[in-house]
Amino acid sequence: MTDIIATSGGVKWPSDKVSTIPFQVYTDENQYKIENERIFKGSTWNYLCLDAELPEPGSFIVSRIGETPIVITRDEDGQLNGFVNRCAHRGSLLCLKHKGKAENLTCVYHAWSYDLKGNLTGVAFQRGVKRQGGMPDQFKKEDYNLRKIHVTEFSGLVFGSFSDDAPDIESYLGSEIADRIRRVLNRPVRILGHNTQVLNNNWKLYMENTKDSYHASILHTFFTTFELNRLNQKGGIIVDDSGGNHVSYSKIDPSLSNDDYGSQNIRSSKDEYRLEDPSLLDGVDEYGDGVTLQILTVFPGLVLQQIQNAIAIRQIVPTGVETTELVWTYLGFQDDDEAMVERRLKQANLAGPAGFISMEDGAVGNFVQRGINGTEEDTSVVMMGGETAESQAFRATETSVRGFWKKYRTLIEGQVPNA
Amino acid sequence: MNEQTRNLIENLMAEYVSRIDNDDLERWPDLFTDKCLYSVTNRENHAQGYAHGAIWANSKGMLKDRVSALREANIYEEQVYRHIGDAVRLITLDNDIVTVQSNFMVVRTMHTGDIHLFATGMYLDRIRIQGDTALFEERIVVCDSQKIDTLLAIPL
Numbered sequence: 001m002t003d004i005i006a007t008s009g010g011v012k013w014p015s016d017k018v019s020t021i022p023f024q025v026y027t028d029e030n031q032y033k034i035e036n037e038r039i040f041k042g043s044t045w046n047y048l049c050l051d052a053e054l055p056e057p058g059s060f061i062v063s064r065i066g067e068t069p070i071v072i073t074r075d076e077d078g079q080l081n082g083f084v085n086r087c088a089h090r091g092s093l094l095c096l097k098h099k100g101k102a103e104n105l106t107c108v109y110h111a112w113s114y115d116l117k118g119n120l121t122g123v124a125f126q127r128g129v130k131r132q133g134g135m136p137d138q139f140k141k142e143d144y145n146l147r148k149i150h151v152t153e154f155s156g157l158v159f160g161s162f163s164d165d166a167p168d169i170e171s172y173l174g175s176e177i178a179d180r181i182r183r184v185l186n187r188p189v190r191i192l193g194h195n196t197q198v199l200n201n202n203w204k205l206y207m208e209n210t211k212d213s214y215h216a217s218i219l220h221t222f223f224t225t226f227e228l229n230r231l232n233q234k235g236g237i238i239v240d241d242s243g244g245n246h247v248s249y250s251k252i253d254p255s256l257s258n259d260d261y262g263s264q265n266i267r268s269s270k271d272e273y274r275l276e277d278p279s280l281l282d283g284v285d286e287y288g289d290g291v292t293l294q295i296l297t298v299f300p301g302l303v304l305q306q307i308q309n310a311i312a313i314r315q316i317v318p319t320g321v322e323t324t325e326l327v328w329t330y331l332g333f334q335d336d337d338e339a340m341v342e343r344r345l346k347q348a349n350l351a352g353p354a355g356f357i358s359m360e361d362g363a364v365g366n367f368v369q370r371g372i373n374g375t376e377e378d379t380s381v382v383m384m385g386g387e388t389a390e391s392q393a394f395r396a397t398e399t400s401v402r403g404f405w406k407k408y409r410t411l412i413e414g415q416v417p418n419a
Numbered sequence: 420m421n422e423q424t425r426n427l428i429e430n431l432m433a434e435y436v437s438r439i440d441n442d443d444l445e446r447w448p449d450l451f452t453d454k455c456l457y458s459v460t461n462r463e464n465h466a467q468g469y470a471h472g473a474i475w476a477n478s479k480g481m482l483k484d485r486v487s488a489l490r491e492a493n494i495y496e497e498q499v500y501r502h503i504g505d506a507v508r509l510i511t512l513d514n515d516i517v518t519v520q521s522n523f524m525v526v527r528t529m530h531t532g533d534i535h536l537f538a539t540g541m542y543l544d545r546i547r548i549q550g551d552t553a554l555f556e557e558r559i560v561v562c563d564s565q566k567i568d569t570l571l572a573i574p575l
Contacts, residue, residue: 195471200569219494341470353570363496
């Protein structure tokens with residue numbers, strides 16, 4: 001095992017377990033480069049956009065896999081295509097607009113032009129001007145297509161992969177995760193808005209935070225006070241076999257007492273706190289299963305959120321070793337009536353950069369990043385609920401955080417760790 | 420717009436900024452009518468007609484809840500805003516409802532001393548004038564950028 005860790009070229013782990021994490025993984029430039037090769041360009045499926053954002057032939061939108069710029073198109077046949085958003089000639093960004101409609105993609109620099117499948121179709125002055133200059137005869141356009149990636153769609157979510165080895169998307173997700181994506185995205189969506197939260201921390205700290213059900217009712221007082229998410233609610237954690245994907249869910253169960261909380265001296269027990277306008281929390285059980293919260297992640301960078309009727313997608317995009325962008329897309333459905341839209345707009349206050357129950361998540365990764373400054377040789381510990389990464393029927397656990405590291409180390413080291 | 424109306428509106432704008440920048444947030448909701456709309460959005464959403472706001476409230480009660488959450492529930496590092504605004508431009512005047520626009524810039528200073536240009540944008544306001552009071556019936560805060568650094572705790 002030690003040899004494998006050493007030859008992986010990355011940060012050294014204290015053991016083959018996933019319950020002790022070297023702080024260096026959040027600060028090391030070389031590790032960040034390795035992640036780009038083995039995770040973002042490895043055999044993973046990276047969330048790119050919604051199918052609904054490419055409504056018709058000619059639609060295009062830009063996104064990112066890791067820091068790599070990507071463009072996704074819908075071609076004349078209605079098929080999705082993805083490629084690096086980079087002209088094959090000199091490497092200039094090809095699409096400068098975030099989204100739009102086009103018959104072809106033309107680089108502004110020297111007007112090289114590509115069809116919607118990413119094939120080079122036009123080279124300005126290929127035959128020169130007045131028989132002077134131009135490309136040599138051996139230049140073949142088919143050798144200079146855009147760098148294509150694999151694209152797949154699942155329940156309206158579009159994913160991309162650089163790797164020929166990524167399994168089909170449903171196997172990648174695992175059946176339990178796939179079912180719970182279908183549960184939320186069960187009908188045509190309607191976009192309610194976007195924003196981007198700039199996180200001053202390594203991307204992994206945000207992904208871990210999202211998988212960490214232990215902190216939810218401790219850091220986020222709002223949640224606890226209004227009984228949206230107490231550890232003694234019914235619920236649990238599902239981790240897929242690879243470890244990388246998870247679902248955390250809870251159902252409100254008024255028959256369970258909250259006695260366990262009082263003795264913990266936890267800051268968040270402010271039972272006297274009441275809302276002036278409680279209509280904020282007037283949720284409806286739109287899925288008919290009593291689940292008030294379902295947070296789902298797909299490795300390496302997708303979060304699908306259902307908090308009551310607040311549905312959102314968060315795309316985690318690294319922008320540097322210690323900076324990350326969290327791209328939020330707030331969703332409703334085409335069949336929402338006016339009251340449902342209003343309900344979603346209200347409940348959108350719960351999550352997002354100004355979220356009553358989640359704004360802290362924008363800051364806490366930076367608290368870690370600042371806290372570990374200068375002592376990166378040390379480690380953090382994630383042992384709540386054991387040292388492995390299996391599904392558990394309770395939420396006072398860090399099992400899905402360990403799952404993240406199981407998947408991460410599998411990809412980085414080429415071997416499944418002891419989890 | 421007569422001089423009295425203009426004075427009322429300018430005073431409302433000044434009070435709004437003062438109550439936020441001087442940590443007098445408990446009196447911030449009092450500048451809105453009971454049924455109101457306050458939303459913090461961005462140019463992209465606004466241009467697309469997307470109704471989502473990072474903060475979205477349609478009652479004075481929700482604004483009060485925003486303040487009490489900041490005081491009681493949410494965790495964020497100590498920070499202050501400094502709003503810089505320009506003159507208010509009249510868009511429409513219809514009896515007791517005045518719609519106006521103005522630009523703003525907000526600099527955020529953290530307890531560490533770090534200073535950031537946090538937001539720039541436009542206020543789109545519907546103001547109700549009743550006798551000698553002016554209140555926001557609607558304030559849409561359209562930020563130029565879709566990016567929000569770290570978190571948006573204090574309202575813009």
